[in-house]
Amino acid sequence: MKKGLFVRLSDEELEILRQYCMQVERTQSDVIREFVRRLKKKIPDNSINNSQNHVAVSLLNLRQQHGDSNKSSRQ
Numbered sequence: 001m002k003k004g005l006f007v008r009l010s011d012e013e014l015e016i017l018r019q020y021c022m023q024v025e026r027t028q029s030d031v032i033r034e035f036v037r038r039l040k041k042k043i044p045d046n047s048i049n050n051s052q053n054h055v056a057v058s059l060l061n062l063r064q065q066h067g068d069s070n071k072s073s074r075q
Contacts, residue, residue, distance in 0.1 A: 007032075
């Protein structure tokens with residue numbers, strides 16, 4: 001599934017992207033997608049799993065806090 005992304009660039013940044021795309025005869029979207037794929041190499045393998053675990057633990061903590069606040073307000 002593909003999703004869109006809106007990015008704000010300065011005039012200078014946009015011009016750099018346009019010039020590069022003209023030189024390599026590729027679309028701006030294609031160049032940006034390639035850049036994002038290259039970022040994956042800079043992320044440690046376990047960091048994606050760790051961030052998913054962090055979100056799960058955070059959600060659990062929020063649920064517990066919400067449950068605790070409900071108990072104290074009932075007492």
